[in-house]
């Protein structure tokens with residue numbers, strides 16, 4: 001190495017080490033670049049931001065330990081609930097979180113059932129899991145009077161076979177994949193009953209060849225580009241696909257439907273792993289995320305409702321009035337809050353989901 005380069009490195013290195021940082025691990029397509037940039041500009045804390053699209057991937061890293069993350073975003077049930085019960089998170093220091101007062105008391109009450117005293121989990125966004133579709137392609141394949149209003153659109157083998165010509169994608173998500181099928185069959189979405197799960201496996205078996213892939217993130221761009229025409233998807237992700245298509249002015253029309261049989265409503269939370277190295281910085285970032293203007297601008301972009309009551313006035317009226325984001329009472333009545341299967345229920349669920357995904 002040249003002498004001048006060694007000298008430069010020696011001079012530069014201490015400065016780089018001194019910069020404060022926070023290592024964040026969040027779902028993909030779940031924040032704005034702007035929010036990250038403004039946080040660093042204001043605090044001098046660098047955000048090292050990494051993404052996942054699957055709770056199991058996050059869980060595996062947390063259970064293995066030394067994930068290197070200071071802040072993670074597990075779905076409340078069953079994941080964050082199990083993590084809290086296993087002692088994987090640090091208690092939040094509320095004295096460092098003055099914006100905690102902005103959160104919805106009802107959302108906090110819901111989380112308190114899995115996190116007593118709301119000691120570890122901050123509510124981030126909430127949404128539903130339903131069906132995203134390309135309005136024109138589905139009309140082309142199924143006829144213009146065909147309605148996407150039921151899980152039958154995915155689970156009826158004849159319909160799935162027809163729609164496979166323009167592309168069907170499903171979430172790589174056991175809670176949602178089994179949950180949707182169980183709701184369609186009139187069962188509890190958290191069921192671990194072997195007979196129920198056999199019925200679910202039998203429901204998937206004839207449609208399996210019609211499914212192009214299982215992924216919990218790829219469908220956003222594929223819907224937006226017209227590469228698939230229907231997907232089981234998270235509400236905000238489908239609406240992001242709608243917005244991306246509109247922005248690209250590519251003539252693709254995307255809509256989101258909450259099936260009439262009902263759907264799962266979930267909440268995602270934020271928590272600090274117990275071996276986090278940058279705990280003060282994690283609190284600073286959490287508090288920043290609870291500022292009404294910050295979280296409202298994220299909601300306006302990611303099209304998910306947040307858990308912050310004080311932010312509601314700053315949410316765009318278009319978003320506030322979008323029934324796919326804030327379901328009206330008649331639809332909300334059909335939503336089933338995510339629940340927590342016991343360990344005994346979990347084992348047959350994992351077996352059934354693996355069988356469905358591998359198609360064997």
Ligand code: N2P
Pocket residue numbers: 027028029030075234237266267268
């Ligand atoms: C963000 C998906 C978050 C929803 N892309 C999963 N609960």
